[in-house]
Amino acid sequence: MHGDVDTRRAINDDIEDLTKVYAKSYGSIEQAGKHVRDFIENHGGRLAVVDGRLVGVLFWMQRETASHGQAEIVDLWVEESERRRGIGQTLLKESIREIEDHYLSQGQTLKVMLLFTTEGNSPARMLYEKMGFQVAANLGDLTGLGDKDILYTYSPAQRSENEKS
Ligand SMILES: CC(C)(COP(=O)(O)OP(=O)(O)OC[C@H]1O[C@@H](n2cnc3c(N)ncnc32)[C@H](O)[C@@H]1OP(=O)(O)O)[C@@H](O)C(=O)NCCC(=O)NCCS
Known part of the structure; x- marks a missing residue:
């Protein structure tokens, strides 16, 4: 049975858990930590959590200056056992709203x-x-x-x- 899914913005406290997830594909804790820290400190990310376990992540970044109105989805991943539950779609939908707000808060439009x-x-x-x-x-x-x-x-x-x- 699957537990309830919570989604929220990624914050500094998530760096350790996210680094463990990324280390599986990077093969290096150091490289994974650098990537994760860069997104949390300088760009944007949303997480999906089930029973306190990190099961999904989306990282995005502003391209050029805000006046260009361009953003890139850089990573989207959902843990295999939690796929086809709508988590990827939720992370994407919520991130689009978050990115639109990011531009509006600077007087610009995505x-x-x-x-x-x-x-x-x-x-x-x-x-x-x-x-x-x-x-x-x-x-x-x-x-x-x-x-x-x-x-x-x-x-x-x-x-x-x-x-x-
Ligand atoms: C791509 C990925 C993030 C999708 O996450 P997910 O949580 O399983 O996706 P969702 O459950 O939100 O799917 C939403 C819709 O996408 C489509 N979809 C998703 N996975 C699908 C699949 N395996 N086959 C067919 N359609 C699929 C369906 O239309 C689905 O809606 P439905 O379930 O009502 O039919 C996930 O498969 C993943 O992590 N893959 C490995 C990493 C990756 O490739 N990331 C993308 C890098 S560009």
């Missing part, structure tokens, strides 16, 4: 969000497309790891237009 994923990552692509993200560019295998990179974009103004029609 114009476009972007993110990169790969052609073979069907779960992520289904989620992004469900949320209204659109393929902006097929980039080819940029990293040489055998999967093609894709750039997705999302415009809140476009979402409002869709909601009107």
Whole structure:
């Protein structure tokens, strides 16, 4: 049985737990800690927690200056046993609101969000497309790891237009 899901903004006290999660893919506690600290101290992040256990994370960052109105979703991850419960979608929805507020608080407007994923990552692509993200560019295998990179974009103004029609 799955416990209830809580989501909230990532704070300094989460650095240790997040570092443990990232160390699994980075293979280095030091590198993982650097990445996590950078996002919490300089950018933005939301977490999902079940029974006190960290089960999901989304990191985002402002691109250029606030007047450009561009933000990037840099990481989105949900623990395997907790997938398909709506956690990824909740983190994404709440982060979009958080990012819009981030721009408004500086007298600016979020114009476009972007993110990169790969052609073979069907779960992520289904989620992004469900949320209204659109393929902006097929980039080819940029990293040489055998999967093609894709750039997705999302415009809140476009979402409002869709909601009107
Ligand atoms: C991508 C990921 C974050 C999705 O998280 P999640 O919590 O399982 O997603 P949700 O439950 O919120 O799914 C929302 C919708 O996305 C789509 N979706 C998500 N996973 C899917 C899958 N495996 N197959 C088909 N559709 C899927 C569905 O439309 C789903 O809605 P539904 O369950 O009502 O049909 C998760 O699979 C993950 O952590 N993957 C590994 C890390 C990764 O690849 N991150 C993305 C990097 S770009």
